[in-house]
Amino acid sequence: MIRVENISKSFAGTPVLRNLSFDVPDGRITALLGANGAGKTSCLRIICGLLKADSGRVLVGDADPALDPMGARRQLGVVGDREGLYERLTVREYLEIFARMQGLGGTALAEALAAVREELELAALWDRRTKGFSQGERMKVSLARALVHRPQHLILDEPTRGLDVLAVRLLRKTLLRLRAAGTTILFSSHVMPEVAELSDRVLVMAAGQVVGAGTPEQLAAETGCSTLEDSFVALAYGQRASAARVEGEPA
Numbered sequence: 249m250i251r252v253e254n255i256s257k258s259f260a261g262t263p264v265l266r267n268l269s270f271d272v273p274d275g276r277i278t279a280l281l282g283a284n285g286a287g288k289t290s291c292l293r294i295i296c297g298l299l300k301a302d303s304g305r306v307l308v309g310d311a312d313p314a315l316d317p318m319g320a321r322r323q324l325g326v327v328g329d330r331e332g333l334y335e336r337l338t339v340r341e342y343l344e345i346f347a348r349m350q351g352l353g354g355t356a357l358a359e360a361l362a363a364v365r366e367e368l369e370l371a372a373l374w375d376r377r378t379k380g381f382s383q384g385e386r387m388k389v390s391l392a393r394a395l396v397h398r399p400q401h402l403i404l405d406e407p408t409r410g411l412d413v414l415a416v417r418l419l420r421k422t423l424l425r426l427r428a429a430g431t432t433i434l435f436s437s438h439v440m441p442e443v444a445e446l447s448d449r450v451l452v453m454a455a456g457q458v459v460g461a462g463t464p465e466q467l468a469a470e471t472g473c474s475t476l477e478d479s480f481v482a483l484a485y486g487q488r489a490s491a492a493r494v495e496g497e498p499a
């Protein structure tokens with residue numbers, strides 16, 4: 249499980265996350281939604297240990313990324329900015345480095361590499377340098393890097409951005425397989441049909457707070473809307489969001 253407890257974060261005196269709290273359960277796909285600037289990426293970066301909260305605490309399994317970054321990293325796979333590939337390395341070399349950094353070696357390393365190569369359909373790319381890779385190819389490599397050490401938790405920041413239909417399908421198939429295996433999955437997205445199709449649970453953020461949480465059906469019942477998109481608009485831009493924004497304004 250991932251637990252976010254009373255996280256606050258400001259940039260240059262402007263609050264971006266305000267006493268943010270939520271849990272991400274195991275074996276479920278949870279979507280993190282919010283308007284541009286709501287604080288999703290900041291929140292995901294804090295969970296990944298890439299950004300330090302001003303106050304509050306995060307738990308990834310049993311590790312707090314702020315206190316035990318290596319412990320949290322072992323239990324976490326992250327698909328973030330797909331630009332971060334080392335362009336002079338082949339896919340195999342790149343993934344091998346990350347797998348070794350996670351403590352894999354010998355037979356376990358060979359098996360881990362073979363598993364992601366198969367699972368993410370990387371055979372044709374395996375010995376190519378990543379320079380010039382398409383968005384879909386980069387996503388596959390990023391996902392392989394995130395999964396090579398078989399983490400319990402997976403975080404994805406807008407994973408389908410810029411992907412074609414086949415790449416989205418592969419991603420979806422992979423996430424569903426991971427969920428069936430009990431993985432804890434948290435992803436941010438702006439694509440409502442994709443969220444409605446994939447997620448068991450939805451968190452809606454506005455002005456650095458959670459303004460709605462539940463299954464898509466629960467959110468629809470709560471807002472009196474018939475689609476997730478309408479529920480999202482009601483929550484992210486409605487009264488609760490306005491109240492959160494007013495509360496968050498500097499006095």
Ligand SMILES: Nc1ncnc2c1ncn2[C@@H]1O[C@H](COP(=O)(O)OP(=O)(O)OP(=O)(O)O)[C@@H](O)[C@H]1O
Pocket residue numbers: 259260264282283284285286287288289290291
């Ligand atoms: N390093 C930073 N320095 C200053 N301000 C920042 C920094 N990182 C984020 N912000 C600000 O914090 C706010 C929240 O940004 P964040 O990227 O977390 O939002 P988001 O919900 O992921 O938005 P989007 O949907 O547009 O990606 C924005 O106003 C952004 O400008």
